[in-house]
Amino acid sequence: MALRTGDHSQAATNGLKEKVLTLDTMNPCVQKVEYAVRGPIVLRALELEQELRQGVKKPFTEVIRANIGDAQAMGQTPITFLRQVLALCVHPDLLNSPDFPDDAKRRAERILQACGGHSLGAYSISSGTQLIREDVARYIERRDGGIPADPNNIFLSTGASDAIVTLLKLLVAGEGRTRTGVLIPIPQYPLYSAALAELNAVQVDYYLDEERAWALDVAELRRALLQARDHCRPRALCIINPGNPTGQVQTRECIEAVIRFAFEEGLFLLADEVYQDNVYAEGSQFYSFKKVLTEMGPPYTARQELASFHSVSKGYMGECGFRGGYVEVVNMDAAVQQQMQKLRSVRLCPPTPGQVLLDVAVSPPAPSDPSFAQFQAERRAVLAELAAKAKLTEQVFNEAPGIRCNPVQGAMYSFPRVQLPPRAVQRAQELGLAPDMFFCLRLLEETGICVVPGSGFGQREGTYHFRMTILPPMEKLRPLLETLSQFHAKFTREYS
């Protein structure tokens, strides 16, 4: 029994004192939070790594963490120019060093001029350094073919996650049947479900169509919305494009249809576009929601509310650890935007090194700059290798009986569907595990490969998937895919 405050004095004298903070007394919303990408399977992977280090014999020599989109952990090399500029900003004595190119130095000086006390150690203003928000605005304008972007609508953030949670926080209101509902794709990136649980908002699932390469279907959006209106007040629609975990890249037509739907139904659009640089498939192209919205003209252009998120963690940069990102808000009510500014100010500022990397990423060297050639070569090499890995992943998985993998058109993941024999499903249920969790745990124990079960992202009842990043180095990826396919075959035989 958990004693409540007020019973404590009594309990103390009895020597029976309970903790103040227990599972019974803590925030119940926090307890509902789940985050599979770093869930139990990853904790087990960490344990296995420790056992390997201690010399425990395993059927593998290395744990491969294909659970998280962490490019540099998988050996991707940082882009030289990004790190040069940041090193110069961190330690300005280096501005006198002959080992740094002139354009990197000019960049660093320009950024430091814009910092309080000319130092990264000062807080920036809460929405992020003015100069960097201006550079982000120009990047968006170039990306969207000249459509204007206003630095005052750009808020830098601690990775995209931080900005996404801020927007959701603004949207949460009501109780019971008037609680805010937020439409999210299934499968989704579990930040969304986690944040909604924490904020006590209603998660409204819309299913992506696996048969059509995980395309988004407006009829399904409508079904989800209408059903949700019985028990909550749906007010926002989240889109992840390119898709995580699906790898799908939305067509322009699809985006137009989504915008019309959101407008007609009065939904705030949250466009998670952190993989905008990660498009690999022929015929696929990234269109930003902002661009499509603007080009659709009235009434959408000046009315439809939108927030678009980006990050330095993905793309060709892969600078996850620095936690840089931004959100651009479009058509946001001015008073609400002031409230957002105020809310952000409580946390003082996004980390300045992430701001610097973002600045370089949105304004890369120009053709006349000394670093241009190297920068372009490094960028192209990273993206070309990712494209090759995307293709290889799809190909090897689709050669395996019982595994079916949609094309990885973009982003950094495959989300293949696996057939699991009924006896395996039954065994999992006996163990109190989701069937794909059971499969992934066995895979980890026997091969050292760490992937995340589809149940952590959501999937149609009775289907099973896992998410695997395409990030392992090429020489490891093929054997890894083959080992995984062979394990699936063995697992299937074992439970047939």
Add this chain to the structure above:
Amino acid sequence: MALRTGDHSQAATNGLKEKVLTLDTMNPCVQKVEYAVRGPIVLRALELEQELRQGVKKPFTEVIRANIGDAQAMGQTPITFLRQVLALCVHPDLLNSPDFPDDAKRRAERILQACGGHSLGAYSISSGTQLIREDVARYIERRDGGIPADPNNIFLSTGASDAIVTLLKLLVAGEGRTRTGVLIPIPQYPLYSAALAELNAVQVDYYLDEERAWALDVAELRRALLQARDHCRPRALCIINPGNPTGQVQTRECIEAVIRFAFEEGLFLLADEVYQDNVYAEGSQFYSFKKVLTEMGPPYTARQELASFHSVSKGYMGECGFRGGYVEVVNMDAAVQQQMQKLRSVRLCPPTPGQVLLDVAVSPPAPSDPSFAQFQAERRAVLAELAAKAKLTEQVFNEAPGIRCNPVQGAMYSFPRVQLPPRAVQRAQELGLAPDMFFCLRLLEETGICVVPGSGFGQREGTYHFRMTILPPMEKLRPLLETLSQFHAKFTREYS
């Protein structure tokens, strides 16, 4: 009128479409958030700076932002060794440079070894790099005279604010009269009031005793607690030591009394100890709550729940922009601690550069290291100058009629009390402003000095204060203090 979802289709056809997100429909808790340190007065300061740049004539040539504890923005130089190690980590090519001392290189190599892919660009584990948490644990052990610290109880964070909000989030539960109440000092650092408003928890004020140099009095804690129990369930007690904005450093006896009180009353202790390096007054000494708690023995040692916060933003480091910090939890329920771990994992990881700076700050160069002498000299110079500024501030303010300033024993702020003439109070009320806000706004417009009104921190009814940092460079601080005192005299005459 704000249309609600469901009315939108109709509204759209009428061309009368309202925004989805308005002041009427947004999160009401966010609207209640206030954060004076970056509030309206700071926005006005930014405008004034812009006007000065545009050549608008003002009675001053420079805005002095004494509103926020941002040492490097005020010209404090970063500690060389911190920046050297970080630059090496950011750009490991520099490990071959002859311009860096060997110990900085060894440090950087050691940290990079502990990073995924040996790069700061990889995510760390969510609680922060294992090696760095171990270094933090050893720092705490040294600080507390050998009392053990467990790295598993240490969570690195995005500045201390992030960790404080996480702990408050865990503690929030209940509705109506069972809502979580949290005791906070008045005056307080407004992160606390802001976070409690956002989380819809009940702020329970206990007043510090201005007559006794802002000491904490357990009788006042008890009064606040008993009154609060009528309308909420008080479950946590926040302490800021050294005090922000008060500059008070608590005695060991006071800390013992607070711990006994918290234990008897069943309150989780939150000890904001980010100014632990900033103690200036003779006879004052920093005692950590952890140390005192442990030395008090049973029943406190093994039972009293505590979280202690620290940061790289303050101390002699002043590295605010990097957002590095940590929390150590003591006697936390193991299941709750797992929930905390899970909650943190949703945001992936604290920024790695802040983790690096924290690592260096908690394990500075040893006497045998090549960087020892310079590091110690720089550290001592910063702290000695802060001590001199603390003394000067108290002295100059106390020479001014109508201003009374308690000794600045520690931290980075003075919080002097100002007498405001009744006619000024009346004029402020006519303008819809708190009287000290009116004073501070006039001060800003006429002198360019930006300080934060006491009403933003809380103060006893009918008293007026402002918070001013002691951070401006020595050569500016004295004239600034004198200008401020003279302005107060003029303001007093004007409204007499």
